[in-house]
Amino acid sequence: MKYLPLAAGFCAIASSAIAETPVLTVYTYDSFVSDWGPGPAVEAAFEETCGCDLKFVGAGDGAALLARVRLEGEHTKADVVLGLDTNLTETARETGLFAPHGVSVELDLPVAWGDDLFLPYDWGYFAFVYKRDELTEVPRNFKELATSDLKIVIQDPRSSTPGLGLLMWVKAAYGDEAPAIWDSLADNIVTVTKGWSESYGMFLEGEADMVLSYTTSPIYHLIAEEDAGKEAAAFDEGHYLQIEVAGKIATTDQPELADQFMAFMVSDKFQTIIPTTNWMMPAKMPKAGLPRGFEVLVVPQISLTTEPDQVVETRNKALEEWLNALSK
Amino acid sequence: MAERAFKIIPIIGAGAGATLLLLALILGPLGALFWRAEGVAALGAADWAAVRFTVLQATLSAAISVVLAVPVARALARRQFFGRGALITLLGAPFILPVMVAVMGLLAVFGRGGAISAMLGWLGLPPVHIYGLHGVVLAHVFFNLPLATRLILQGWLAIPSERFRLVASLNITGRDVGRILERPMLRDVLPGAFMVVFLICLTSFAVALALGGGPKATTVELAIYQAFRFDFDLGRAALLAMVQFGMGAAAAAVMLWVAVPTMMGAGLGRTVERLDAPNAWWDGLLLCVMSLFLVAPLAMIIVDGLPNLFSLPASVYSAAGRSLSVALLSMTTAVILALTIALMVVRLKRGALLVESIGYLVLAASPLVVGAGLFIVLFPVADPVALALPITALVNAMMSLPFALRTLVPAVRDIEASFGRLADSLQMTGWVRLRLVLWPRLRRPLGFSAGLAAALSMGDLGVIALFSDPDSATLPLQMYRLMATYRMDQAAGAAVLLLGLSLSLFWIFDRGGRADADL
Numbered sequence: 067m068k069y070l071p072l073a074a075g076f077c078a079i080a081s082s083a084i085a086e087t088p089v090l091t092v093y094t095y096d097s098f099v100s101d102w103g104p105g106p107a108v109e110a111a112f113e114e115t116c117g118c119d120l121k122f123v124g125a126g127d128g129a130a131l132l133a134r135v136r137l138e139g140e141h142t143k144a145d146v147v148l149g150l151d152t153n154l155t156e157t158a159r160e161t162g163l164f165a166p167h168g169v170s171v172e173l174d175l176p177v178a179w180g181d182d183l184f185l186p187y188d189w190g191y192f193a194f195v196y197k198r199d200e201l202t203e204v205p206r207n208f209k210e211l212a213t214s215d216l217k218i219v220i221q222d223p224r225s226s227t228p229g230l231g232l233l234m235w236v237k238a239a240y241g242d243e244a245p246a247i248w249d250s251l252a253d254n255i256v257t258v259t260k261g262w263s264e265s266y267g268m269f270l271e272g273e274a275d276m277v278l279s280y281t282t283s284p285i286y287h288l289i290a291e292e293d294a295g296k297e298a299a300a301f302d303e304g305h306y307l308q309i310e311v312a313g314k315i316a317t318t319d320q321p322e323l324a325d326q327f328m329a330f331m332v333s334d335k336f337q338t339i340i341p342t343t344n345w346m347m348p349a350k351m352p353k354a355g356l357p358r359g360f361e362v363l364v365v366p367q368i369s370l371t372t373e374p375d376q377v378v379e380t381r382n383k384a385l386e387e388w389l390n391a392l393s394k
Numbered sequence: 395m396a397e398r399a400f401k402i403i404p405i406i407g408a409g410a411g412a413t414l415l416l417l418a419l420i421l422g423p424l425g426a427l428f429w430r431a432e433g434v435a436a437l438g439a440a441d442w443a444a445v446r447f448t449v450l451q452a453t454l455s456a457a458i459s460v461v462l463a464v465p466v467a468r469a470l471a472r473r474q475f476f477g478r479g480a481l482i483t484l485l486g487a488p489f490i491l492p493v494m495v496a497v498m499g500l501l502a503v504f505g506r507g508g509a510i511s512a513m514l515g516w517l518g519l520p521p522v523h524i525y526g527l528h529g530v531v532l533a534h535v536f537f538n539l540p541l542a543t544r545l546i547l548q549g550w551l552a553i554p555s556e557r558f559r560l561v562a563s564l565n566i567t568g569r570d571v572g573r574i575l576e577r578p579m580l581r582d583v584l585p586g587a588f589m590v591v592f593l594i595c596l597t598s599f600a601v602a603l604a605l606g607g608g609p610k611a612t613t614v615e616l617a618i619y620q621a622f623r624f625d626f627d628l629g630r631a632a633l634l635a636m637v638q639f640g641m642g643a644a645a646a647a648v649m650l651w652v653a654v655p656t657m658m659g660a661g662l663g664r665t666v667e668r669l670d671a672p673n674a675w676w677d678g679l680l681l682c683v684m685s686l687f688l689v690a691p692l693a694m695i696i697v698d699g700l701p702n703l704f705s706l707p708a709s710v711y712s713a714a715g716r717s718l719s720v721a722l723l724s725m726t727t728a729v730i731l732a733l734t735i736a737l738m739v740v741r742l743k744r745g746a747l748l749v750e751s752i753g754y755l756v757l758a759a760s761p762l763v764v765g766a767g768l769f770i771v772l773f774p775v776a777d778p779v780a781l782a783l784p785i786t787a788l789v790n791a792m793m794s795l796p797f798a799l800r801t802l803v804p805a806v807r808d809i810e811a812s813f814g815r816l817a818d819s820l821q822m823t824g825w826v827r828l829r830l831v832l833w834p835r836l837r838r839p840l841g842f843s844a845g846l847a848a849a850l851s852m853g854d855l856g857v858i859a860l861f862s863d864p865d866s867a868t869l870p871l872q873m874y875r876l877m878a879t880y881r882m883d884q885a886a887g888a889a890v891l892l893l894g895l896s897l898s899l900f901w902i903f904d905r906g907g908r909a910d911a912d913l
Contacts, residue, residue, distance in 0.1 A: 096878070097878040097879055099864040100864070100867075100872075100875035100878070101709045101875070102875065102881060103875075103879060105864060122864050123779055123863060124863070124864060125860065126623075126860065129623045129624065130623055130860075133626055134769075134860075137430070137766065137769060137770060137773070141774070143777070157626075222603060223624075224616065224619065224620040224623070224624045225619050225620070225623065225624075255607075255608060256506065257603075257605070257606070257607045258604075258608045258609060259600070259603060259604045260600040260603055260616075261600075261878075262878070263494070263874065263878050264494055264497070264877075266880070267498060268498075268501065270882055271502065271505070271507055272505075272506070272507025273501055273505050273507050274506070283880075286880045287880075290880070345880070385624075388609070389440065389609050392608045392609050
């Protein structure tokens with residue numbers, strides 16, 4: 067028994083040694099933490115000033131991330147969860163796991179933002195992307211797309227964030243008319259894939275004329291590959307807006323660091339990293355503006371959204387309609 | 395008798411331990427999900443539609459793969475030609491490719507923008523329409539025809555060469571060889587091969603959806619994914635996983651019941667020299683067509699990725715190193731587990747079939763449910779993220795166990811039947827018996843099992859996607875990350891690296907196993 071105090075003492079010393087550099091754990095989606103995402107640059111920039119160790123943990127995509135946090139519940143090791151979007155915030159709010167972010171900042175979003183739990187860090191519009199030299203008549207809305215012979219490849223709403231975005235887009239634009247739109251789109255859809263990468267890869271290989279992606283996709287090809295050949299089709303019924311947010315975990319053992327990170331997230335340093343790593347629009351415009359290349363971005367006339375408290379209901383109804391229309 | 399029982403107990407004990415571990419890995423996660431679920435789960439009409447589609451596509455895929463594999467395996471078994479060894483190694487390639495890479499390769503040949511459509515275009519014909527049930531089956535046959543061929547080929551090679559000499563000396567030819575030697579062997583081997591392919595197709599999701607052309611092609615695994623990720627209904631996810639399991643169990647029960655073990659008797663393990671073997675042109679044509687079917691998509695993948703192979707970011711190479719160690723760990727675990735279970739199965743008087751089926755049923759386990767369930771179990775006691783790599787290795791080992799069992803159990807059974815009594819009478823036990831009796835005859839199936847386990851683990855994304863930590867990415871994960879950030883060209887390069895490493899691992903062990911054999 068005499069070893070017990072010794073062991074206890076050792077543990078105390080060991081844990082105090084660890085405590086010297088506090089660790090802030092941020093859960094996010096996988097592409098954020100990858101070497102080609104914003105993760106590495108954000109980590110370096112935050113660690114310059116925080117006197118801490120910023121640890122990113124990746125978990126699939128946004129929806130998988132939320133599932134992960136719900137699995138862990140209030141014992142979660144996360145201090146901050148970054149990477150939920152406006153289709154997930156209501157469900158996330160209902161878990162009761164998140165605390166108010168307490169940041170007041172003037173954001174540059176296409177819509178007003180008044181959520182006290184979740185703070186946006188970037189945003190973008192879903193869009194159909196095509197190859198400029200292969201498409202002469204570009205559809206200007208879903209109806210023109212449906213009557214054309216164009217082939218599109220989309221993602222499954224049950225397994226993919228943009229896939230769900232498209233469902234919400236059609237629903238927000240057409241409401242009760244949505245099933246008819248899906249009926250008429252059915253013969254244009256080459257196939258539905260599990261995730262965005264598969265669709266986009268298939269589009270690049272020539273399997274389809276258009277792919278469901280983001281308005282920013284052509285900008286990636288322009289800036290990173292110096293290829294001006296991709297373009298996003300502007301739809302006159304408007305485009306569905308995706309806002310990506312982060313939230314602070316209520317039970318965090320690093321509340322100050324978490325607050326510090328939330329404030330850092332809308333700072334110039336973080337926001338400058340976003341456009342050319344996450345290929346989304348910064349939630350707070352950096353002082354230097356957007357990088358060269360972004361000036362050709364397609365800016366929709368109408369931003370479509372769904373009221374947060376309507377999301378789950380709309381989503382389930384839209385999924386049912388979609389399954390019915392495409393399973394015929 | 396007492397002495398014999400004494401020798402057997404440790405083997406049974408080890409085998410039972412391995413089986414229990416396996417059961418725990420399958421059932422533990424299911425139980426964990428049910429435990430965490432809120433409310434009572436029920437399945438809806440859409441779920442049952444998914445069940446029907448899953449059974450349909452898996453049955454078709456398995457039947458076609460196995461039926462095509464029989465003549466191919468026979469051709470390979472009775473022909474000697476330049477490049478035969480290379481062809482047999484290459485046969486393993488589609489099966490060990492990450493699924494999305496293989497799909498891209500298939501589409502480059504059969505897709506709307508693929509090679510065949512381009513040729514049809516020159517003739518003024520419309521492009522191939524690959525999307526639909528036939529597309530799903532085509533992809534699954536592409537993946538599994540080689541595996542089925544290998545499994546059946548093992549059966550052919552297990553017929554002692556003395557039997558072929560005997561039929562030749564008795565002037566038995568053609569159809570009668572089939573009746574006397576080959577058909578009994580097929581009766582033994584085919585049900586198992588069918589079952590393994592069926593079980594693999596049972597959990598297919600991304601491939602079925604992408605080539606199925608839409609939500610009509612919803613499989614049970616996708617329904618599980620939806621329950622977990624979209625609805626966060628853990629109870630339904632677990633229930634669906636149980637249904638998937640039930641389908642697998644039913645298939646396994648039927649197949650094990652249908653299979654009739656053969657009794658070929660002992661041989662001296664000499665090289666098979668076929669003195670019969672008619673229809674050389676037919677075998678040649680068959681092998682050409684099949685090689686073209688398998689090699690064309692692979693060639694597309696290689697052509698696409700090769701230019702980027704040497705300009706990959708350093709992190710891709712370090713991920714490759716990590717994947718190699720996971721693969722070797724996974725391989726060792728799989729071979730040890732499979733060998734202990736196989737040694738036990740052949741000694742059990744009752745329950746052998748049950749134990750063997752448990753080994754196969756792993757394939758019907760939902761990878762998502764296993765991952766999420768392990769996460770629930772581990773989370774309160776350890777950091778699952780820190781354990782990501784060992785867990786990935788363990789789960790990968792589990793997933794390759796059925797293939798190892800498929801090859802090891804018949805081999806051990808044959809050896810024990812042919813040499814067991816001789817070894818007993820010489821009082822060879824334990825290590826001596828393993829080294830002198832089992833090892834020389836088990837080298838080939840062991841090498842094949844080890845190679846396959848290593849290669850499968852190398853190419854499988856596995857559970858790491860659920861537990862990922864930025865610094866412990868494996869090669870498949872890194873490849874998916876490249877794809878997710880628009881870097882399709884580099885991802886194609888990483889795919890070639892992955893293909894090369896997986897095939898090398900497979901070749902090294904498989905070759906090592908048949909160093910002195912005729913293959």
